[in-house]
Amino acid sequence: MNLIDRIGIDLQAKMSLEDAIDWAAANGVSYIDAEMDVSPNQLDRFDAAACDNIRSRCEKHGIHLGLHTLSSVNTAEISPFVSAGVDNYLKAYADLAVRVGAEWTVIHAGFHFGDRARRMQASLERLKRVVAHAEAVGAKFLLENLNREPDMAEVHYLAHSLEECQFYFDRIDSPNLGWSFTVNHATLEPEGIDGFLDALPLERCGEVRLADNHGEFELHMFPGEGLIDFGKLFARIEGAGYKNHYMCNFGTKEEMLDGRKLMADLADS
Numbered sequence: 001m002n003l004i005d006r007i008g009i010d011l012q013a014k015m016s017l018e019d020a021i022d023w024a025a026a027n028g029v030s031y032i033d034a035e036m037d038v039s040p041n042q043l044d045r046f047d048a049a050a051c052d053n054i055r056s057r058c059e060k061h062g063i064h065l066g067l068h069t070l071s072s073v074n075t076a077e078i079s080p081f082v083s084a085g086v087d088n089y090l091k092a093y094a095d096l097a098v099r100v101g102a103e104w105t106v107i108h109a110g111f112h113f114g115d116r117a118r119r120m121q122a123s124l125e126r127l128k129r130v131v132a133h134a135e136a137v138g139a140k141f142l143l144e145n146l147n148r149e150p151d152m153a154e155v156h157y158l159a160h161s162l163e164e165c166q167f168y169f170d171r172i173d174s175p176n177l178g179w180s181f182t183v184n185h186a187t188l189e190p191e192g193i194d195g196f197l198d199a200l201p202l203e204r205c206g207e208v209r210l211a212d213n214h215g216e217f218e219l220h221m222f223p224g225e226g227l228i229d230f231g232k233l234f235a236r237i238e239g240a241g242y243k244n245h246y247m248c249n250f251g252t253k254e255e256m257l258d259g260r261k262l263m264a265d266l267a268d269s
Helices: 017-026 048-061 082-100 116-137 162-171 192-199 230-239 253-268
Strands: 007-010 031-034 064-068 104-107 141-144 177-182 205-210 245-248
Touching (some): 007 064, 007 253, 017 031, 017 048, 031 245, 048 064, 064 082, 082 116, 104 177, 104 205, 116 162, 141 162, 162 177, 162 192, 192 230, 230 253, 245 253
Parallel strands (some): 007 031, 064 104, 104 141, 141 177, 177 205
8 A cells, every 4th residue: 555545634523424435535535534523423413324324435435434532522521420421422432433433533631720640640540441441342542642732821731741641551551542643743842753753652553643833832734834854754654664544634625635645745755
C-alpha cells in the first residue's frame, strides 16, 4: 500500500456517516474518523439496520472507519451522577464501534482546573474501567495526546505532556488501549515530536494525526504553514517500522484532500 493510501481524513460530524463513507470512496480515501455526538451522527440514532448499513458500505468501498469522542466530555470527571454518565458515554462508543465495524475509537484523558493530581487519578480509574469494557466487547481505544493550554488558562487538558502520557500508558497495559499521536500538539511541548517518539512505544501507536502548528499555541494549520518538517516526520516514523494509518485534521475536507497529497509528495521526496 502506498503511503497516500494510509493517510485518512477526519470528517468529524461534517456530514452523515453514510455520506462520509460515500465521499471517501469517491475521493480515493480509505481511512476516516467520525464524531458520533451530534446530528447527523448522534449515537442514539444507530439502530441495528443503520449499523448493518454502515458495515456493508465500508466493506463495499474498502473503508477503514474510526470513531472519535469529544475532548469536551471530561474523562477526569469527579462529580456524582455526571461521573456515571461519562463511563456510560465511553462504553457506548465502544459498543457502537463494534456494531458499525469501526476499527478504533480515539479517546482523551480529560481536563483539570488546577486540581491535577485528583483529576489524573479519577481519569486513570475511569480509563481502566472502560478499557476493561473494550476488552470484553472487542473494541480498540486510542488515547490521544492533547494540547498544552497557556499557563494562565483556567482549564488544562490531561495527557498533553510526555510525563502525563507515560502516566497512563505505564499503568494501563492492554492490547485494547493504544496511542493516537497528534503531532501538532507535540510541538507545544519541550520534547517536541522527536521527544515523544523517543519515549513512547511506537508499537502502541494506532494512528498519527496530522496538522501543522507554529509551536506557540494550539492550531490545526495546513501543512507547510507552520514549523513541522513533514518529510522528516514521515522518514522518522516510517523508518521506525510504523505500518498503521495517518489522519488529517485541519481545515475543510477539500483542504485536507489537498494537504494529504502534499504530505505524500513530501514523504516521497
